[in-house]
Amino acid sequence: MAEDLPIARSCLIRASAGTGKTEALARRFVDLLRCGVDPRRIVAVTFTRRAASEILDRVLVKLVEQAQADAAGPGANPGGFFRNALASLQSFLADLPRLNLRTIDSLFQRIVRVCPMELGLSEDFELMDEFEAGELRRSLLAHMLREDGKAGVRLAEAIDLLAEGEEGKSVWAVLDRLIARFGDVYAEEPRRERWGGEALCRSLLPGWRETDGERLWEEIARKLAILDSRRAEEWEKLRPLLLAYQGNGTGDRVIQNILESYDPESGCCGEFYFQRKKIVPDAETGRLFGRLARFWLQNGLEAACRRTRGLASILAEFHARYRVALRRQGRIAFSDAPRLLRELGATGGGMDQDAWLRIAFRLDSQWDHWLFDEFQDTSRAQWQALQLLVEETIQSTEGARTFFCVGDAKQSIYGWRGGDRKLFEEIASRYAGGVAIERLAVSYRSRPAVIDLVNRVFGDKAALEGLYGKAGIAWTKEWEPHASALEGSTGYSCYLEAGAGPGEPLRSEGGVEESGQEDEEGLASPVGPALARVMREIIRPAERGLSCAVLVQTNGWARRLASRLRKERVGSVFLEGEIFPGADNQLGRLVAAALQSLVHPGDSLARGWLDSSPLGDRFRREWEETGWRILHEKGFAGVVTEILGRLPGTPDAFAKERQGLLREMACRFDQSGSRDIERFLRFWREQPVRLPETTGTIQVMTVHKAKGLGFDVVVVAELDRPIRLRSGLLEVETPEGAAGLLLAPGKAIAGKIPGLAKARAKAWEEELFERLCVLYVALTRARRELYVLAEAPRLAPRAGSAGLGAPTHRDLLRRALAGGEPRPLWEKSGIDLWFERGTRSAPEAAVRVPLEEESERPGSLRFPPRSVLSIPTAPSRSGEERAPTGSWVPARAAAREWGSHVHEWLARIERADESTQESLRNGAASAPEGVARDAIRAALACLESEVLEEVFAPPAGTVIWREKAFEARVSDCWVSGIFDRVHLFPGPDGKPDSAILYDFKTDRESAELGEEGLIARYREQIRLYRAALAQMTSLPIDQIQAILVWIGPQRRIEVSDSSARMT
Amino acid sequence: MGCTGLEACGLVFLGWRISNEYLDPMRPERIFLGWDRPLAAQAAEWLFERCERGLCPDLSRWLVIVPTRESGRILRGALRSGRPEGFLAPRVVTPMEVYERSRGVSEKWAGPTARLWAWTQLLLSEQGADCSLFAGEPAERNFAWALGLSRSLCEAQDLLSEGGLTFSTAREAAGHFEPELWLRLAQWEERYRAILAGAGLRDPMEGRLEALDKASTDFEGDSVALVGCPDPHPLALRLLRTALPDRDCSVLIHAPEAVSGGFDAWGEPDPAFWQSRCLPFLPATRIYAEEGEVARRTADLVAANQFREAVTIGVCDSRLLPYLRLSLEERGIPAFDPGGAPAHGSGWPSLLADLRELLREKSIGPFRRLLCHPAAAAWLGLPEDGSRRRVLLERLDRAASWTLAKDFESAARREPALAPFAEKAKRFLSEAREQPLATIRVLFEELFRRQGGGDGLRALSDELASALEEMEAFGASSTRPLDAAEALDLLANRLARQSLPEERPEEAVEIRGWLELLWDDAPHLVLAGFQEGSVPESVAHDFLLPATLRERLGLRTNAQREARDSYLFEALVEQRRGRGRVDLLACRFSREGEPLFPSRLLFRCSPLELPGRVRRMLEARDSPLRRQPAAKDSFRLQIGPLRWEGEKRLSITALRDYLACPFFFFLRRVRRWEAVEGPPEELDAREFGALLHDVLSDFGREEAMKRCDRSEKIEERLHTLFSRRLRQRFPEGLPPAVALQARALEGRLSGFARAQADEVRRGWTTISVEEGISSSIGGWEIEGRIDRVDRDAEGRVRILDFKSAERAPNPRPAHLRAATGSDGPAPALFDWRGKRFRWRDLQLPLYAAAWRRKNPAFSNLEVAYFALPKHRAEAGIQAWKEWSQELETEAESCAARIVQAIEEGLFWPPADAPEWEREPWQSWFDGRPGEIVSPLLASS
């Protein structure tokens, strides 16, 4: 390969949504191939498996097209490539097995696969799917909760620190939630001192410590003449509450007020309100109040640190168990791979040069060309694991190594999962000049009307900066107006707001309800009914043959809207592009009921359900008798077949479809080998089956699930909720350089500690930016039609919440889209149209792929009878019963071994002459003590025995067969066996005219058995052998004598015809 | 001899030496059979042409080497068809079985389990701990880790043996590839051998290499034929090469003379030749979008055949197998895999796992599962009897949720019915501690005695038994004895990759793996799952033997595999060109969405053809989308008759269910449907609340505390009472989870203490606790129990109900809400002060009314919740502010309306109640009972 490639060596592409990231990547890949690069030196990573296969396809398509173009015209080579397209294609296909065109997860998995031992994993470790990971978590949690002793004490201490005595009822629920939220953060940052450590605490609030609250209180009280008597009394009453304040919980209003008036610079408080009266402290009192504020800050901060430490030790407890469990059970989750790799380096701080060399050698490849897709979603951990290699590539001065990445900071919605959009910028700025930067802003997905709306919203600099502050400014820097490549084709977009109908109460009166606020809110939202109506009357996906998605931000909303649409029967509605065959239909429930009532007979709900089903209680009683056996013999697949098979009537199309899926699920579960019903039932209920994009249906899903997908019609909802800081865990950096994590104390406290205030502002900016990304991703999923549907602001805006710093997407949409008065979409519908572009059109007739016609039937092929079907009978040659228990009796095993040794020695004896005996004696002498020597001795004894003389010393001229396998067809069945010894006696013409068939028997229980017993045991075998011998030799059967030679007692037993009766 | 059939020919012979080192290795004779007819038939004919003609056809002097046991079976079948009257059979062996002819009798060879255990011992020994094999080994050196590593080491040893290498000889050959690692491996191998030797065992590969070295094989002057064996184990070939007078060796190749350039002297396909060969592209090649379609299409193709035996399914990708079996099953086609079914489907691995878990953790889960396993239950003493098992399981659930115990013994102490079984399990555990292997032996003997027969089970039993024997062989010599759970680990490991013979059903279609297909003679072959990665099979054992090193060490290379598979593919197609048909099916995605790719062999063609073939492959993506049929309920539940059964007596809390939804009330209060959740880890919300109630009512009964207004004192007293309650509830000691929950409870008790002190200071005194009340309404007894009644100095009386929800509830919205139109059941609705309302609960009003009737002297009545939420600062009285007696009256008339409705059997239709959206009801009724249930009304 030449040194300098005719393409940009390092290249970074900012590609907006729908502008062909995949295409760009595939083009790059092809260029590399045509430059003569060895395919296995290219690493191309993306995030989803679909995308990986999409890239592969595009590479192939391009190569094929170029090859055909090459063939058509004379070899024009505009790119100046070294290799023609056809050769590139061939080399690509030949290297398929070594191609590294994969998801980033599978790339890491591949790397881990070559160094499992170093990571303490077994080589054949498996990947956990979501269900298995959940099961593991569940079982680890259960273990944690059941541990006593030191571990129990540690856990209790941690919970004490965290909850400070305000635990919920269920420890399980608390732990489960914490681990779900913060488990990954801990896995990334397991240094305990960073979690609310002392140093962090001190550096955030340096200086003196206010320790004696009581004294301070007394001092203030002395100065508080400014208060009237009633207030003074109130003030005194508040004393315990105020002194105990630690920054969380509600606290008293006055605390907030005093804190608000506190100036960290001067350490003094200014005026504040107490009991609706403005208190204006003098300088001295202001200082005293300042100290009180300081006291609170300090206590609040310390409490936050304590809670953080408590959280960290809970996470540490879990994490330690998790790490052990990973290794013990030999399974890892995808996300574990980069973390594991970090442990590899000699220094433990990531993979070093040495580790990489070893890995590269085992990977058997050198990776010179890096292609990253969706780079903004790459996490720090993933990047750190690869950094060494990739940066080496970027910095490399050789022309033979290249770097390419494509991404879009505007679509970084996986921050909560570790996606780090800043990596993109870091590279861009660190290697500025060395990296060619390109932008793609022409959408191949969305039509102009859709793009119009997107441009209006995200190009509104004033609105963005006004509402989103710094995040808005950052966004506008990223922003470049989009264009549509589908100029001229019809499309539609609009912005709607749905208000409550007249007279409907917006929310229930009274206090907080037990069932949780969110449910109520969702039920009361007018968005649901509006969506249903728009769907039914305008979008009509089934009728118009369009794929349609409703995009929201949270799972809760997705669930609620889906169930709303289902209830209103607007068509087939799917949640998150998934179905749950075990839980979403009667057949699945029937199986669950049968199994649940089997394993928990006291579950009268499941039992009653089963009894009320068409199978009824008769089946249930029978099932109680037979169910377990069916389960253990045939697995869950057998159970499902059995239960569904019992249903009367013929299944309709839906039932057939579900039956198929259910069988498949059971079968999949059976692969695990487990027979645990409880585990199965969890699997049954929770395991989704992903659906491909289907036209005519409505997919309700979160924006996160929709990433990377496109739909003909998209409705975006859930736009009205004020944005909140979700994480609660602040990344704090102090000027002294101490960095760490802290569970944020209340805003009143955090706002007055500069380090925390900064961290909070930063987190807030991140949050806002990511929310904008979510909106951007949502709006850019639409191909033809985009409906943005928000809830109209309620008449009385909730005090405080809509204030500064908590914008909603609706605020942005209104500012950017509204122009003039809205008009009602329908009379009295409460739905207002604020913005509209384009027109709706009937879609072009969908290109229906004709169903594949059944190719011609194989018909009746003519063929000779196949040998596979002739199954030989192998009559029992030994006394061992065929029952499986046999193998467990130690004596049997020894007997078997002895028997085979004896046979083997006897088979070697042609005639009992001196030299044979001699060699046997020598054999016995040299053999070690034990079965082997006993066997030789037994064989020798046979030779020396008078009774058996004729067996080993037949008359001269006798043809002797020793240990001959034979096959013969005797009375319509195949006999397959071994003649131990046959003597064929020559007749007058020299041809054999009679024979003796000897069969050696090594049965040892001589006393109990007796000769009759032995004969009975082997009669059938001998009959078949004799018949076979007669047939093979064409001797009359009465010329064949059959003799059992009983080795132990050295007896010859003739098995005569009369005794050889048919059974 | 115990065995029959030709598999037994691998007998052990004392060898005499043929030393042929001085002989120039001569070329074996290659015979090209052609590939237009089935291989087995051709080979059989060829053999019969060469048999000795005596009394009967005699092939007993022939040693025939075939690739696998199954191909041996096929060959014998072909031989039988050739001479039905009978013949003396040749010995048919697989390549590596040739070695078994060369063993000395006295040697004891280590089986797979013995080898594993030897490595494991070494890894866990002090020596092993001193110097680790790999850089940065794990923190935890436990058995599981050692077993995993041992498996890999054994596998690596086996791989190396292809090249006749051991770790130490490979070390020399590896050269600069990770030299320290190989040095350590070589040293460790020495120690491993020493451990084996301590038990009188030797590594079998060592024996083979020795045999090779000494060339001590006895062929007794047999004629040897290597038949249809394109890829024999290299070590077997080496043995033949060194030990065989080659004039006697014939290599039968299933290919025509014309491609003779494609094979080496021993019939192995030559990579260079096959790499440049254009392979056929079948017209019946289909690439589907997804695996499931391949399975369905395969089943269709089988079904279209008139005779089942005309077709064989070649499963190139084993992951397809389960789906394929399902598709066949759906069409009612029985399938038979001569290679057997994987043992993990047998249920035995799960039994082993349960036993291990019982040994390691003594927990309830595995104990319960053993009770449910037919054979294991019998072993524990429970005969196959559905109703007895049902009772036991019910008891076990009860005991588990009462004791919250983690071990089965404490659960069993609670329920005497479980005792005998727990006793048996306990005995097993203690015996297993004393004598692990012997105990396991006895256990298995019993378990297998209770199973039926069958070849599969017998094979499984044999396999386990010999694994156990191998472990026993170590007996005294072992430095680190094996505990029972570890022994079970080794047994499970033995089963992991085992296949068990299965019964051939009537009219079954055969399923074979890719490498078994050369010998198959069905005229119609369906190649299902012709995927890249499966054909040619890609072997990864990268961590020790990456491809480059493999090549360097002379092990089988990927190029060789590719050549073999190219040849196989062409041979399979050619064999059927004139007389049958081959369908080739592949797909682009697995069932789970993982991208797949058709085999690269499909692109082995001239450059001109290539673009066309690639296009064909790419078209697959556009295959029709699967349409989801509209959801429909396959059946409805028939529930009814909907009428009240039993006495006219109801609790006040039951009324709440009716107010939520009459049908819910029917199921819960008439039918008494109640779910059982899995084994609980901690107290559930109800029990948590009950415990809190108990403590508080204990407290309320204490005269001495009634006027106490010091929260610390109250708290102290509460804690005493609380620990007394806990001791009563958990006499065996507090389960750890409950100890954690107890803190939450204590937190609430402190909240209570503070609030209680406040109330006393305000002048309130408790006058009654847990007071039972009952009113007669509409001829029904409506009963309840008032948590507490307080009175203050001014004579006001306050009825209190403790609420331990996480957040403090407000009594008014909990009881009442504004109604719109007609939501909720009719009896719940009423008009008040000009507005429509709906009752959600009647608790406090009915308490008040009943109490007032009982104590007419007190007229000034209030009602409130005593809230004890998570945040202790929020604990306190939540009074119903606009309380009025009117509401009492209205509540009573609502109760009367309800009982009347109940009497009339008004339980239908169901209301839109939140209960239906909560688990477990949600999953059973899908939140829409009205559609899923078809009620049997009482009148009909």
Ligand code: SF4
């Ligand atoms: S502390 Fe409470 S119980 Fe004790 S004397 Fe004082 S008021 Fe009475």
